[in-house]
Amino acid sequence: xxxxxxxxxxxxxxxxxxxxxxxxxxxxxxxxxxxxxxxxxxxxxxxxxxxxxxxxxxxxxxxxxxxxxxxxxxxxxxxxx
Numbered sequence: 001x002x003x004x005x006x007x008x009x010x011x012x013x014x015x016x017x018x019x020x021x022x023x024x025x026x027x028x029x030x031x032x033x034x035x036x037x038x039x040x041x042x043x044x045x046x047x048x049x050x051x052x053x054x055x056x057x058x059x060x061x062x063x064x065x066x067x068x069x070x071x072x073x074x075x076x077x078x079x080x081x
Contacts, residue, residue: 013054014051018041018044018045019045024063026041028063028064035069039069042066045067048066048067051065051066052065052066052067052068053066055068056076056077
C-alpha cells in the first residue's frame with residue numbers, strides 16, 4: 001500500500017501578490033540588471049512576508065522574492081544556520 005505523504009503548498013497568497021499584477025520581468029531580471037523596481041514593488045506588497053517565507057522554505061534560487069534578491073536570501077540562510 002502506498003501512502004502519499006507529499007503535501008502541496010498553499011499558494012493562494014500569490015493571488016494577492018503585487019508581482020502577479022505587474023508581470024515577472026521585474027522579478028526575474030537578466031543577470032547584472034537592477035532589482036530596484038522589484039524591491040520597490042515588494043515594499044508595497046501586503047503579503048511580502050509570506051512570499052519570502054515561501055522562497056526560503058522552497059530554496060528559490062532565482063529572482064526577487066519577498067523583497068530580497070538571490071544573494072540576499074543566500075546570506076540570510078547562512079546567518080540563520
